[in-house]
Amino acid sequence: YPVSQIILLYPVSQIILLYPVSQIILVYPVSQIILVNPVSQIILVNPVSEIILVNPVSQIILVNPVSQIILVNPVSQIILLYPVSQIILVNPVSQIEVYRMNVLFIEQIVSRHNDEKNMLLATKICFHSL
Secondary structure, three states: OOEEEEEEOOOEEEEEEOOOEEEEEEOOOEEEEEEOOOEEEEEEOOOEEEEEEOOOEEEEEEOOOEEEEEEOOOEEEEEEOOOEEEEEEOOOEEEEEEEOOOHHHHHHEEEOOOOOOOOOOEOOEEEEOO
């Protein structure tokens, strides 16, 4: 059932959320996160190996590396402070902000279900050099 907030202070191997959560705060590493229903905000302070978002998320803030992000439905904003190896966007994202990253990385943000390779689904991509 819905939960307003989840705060994880110690490592967890897997998180599966089947109902809406308003906010998730991960302070220690998690190997996999699967979100089946909407989440308003996700804050990841330490590494996560894989994030699978099946329904909308309003904001994702990644402070440390994530190996893979799969977004099946829209996300309003993604803020990447450290590298992510791959982002797969099945539906649009309104804004992606990239920090501490090479410009060539954006070529990996592509649509899985599109014939055109390297087609960006993000309407706005901001590059920052910190």
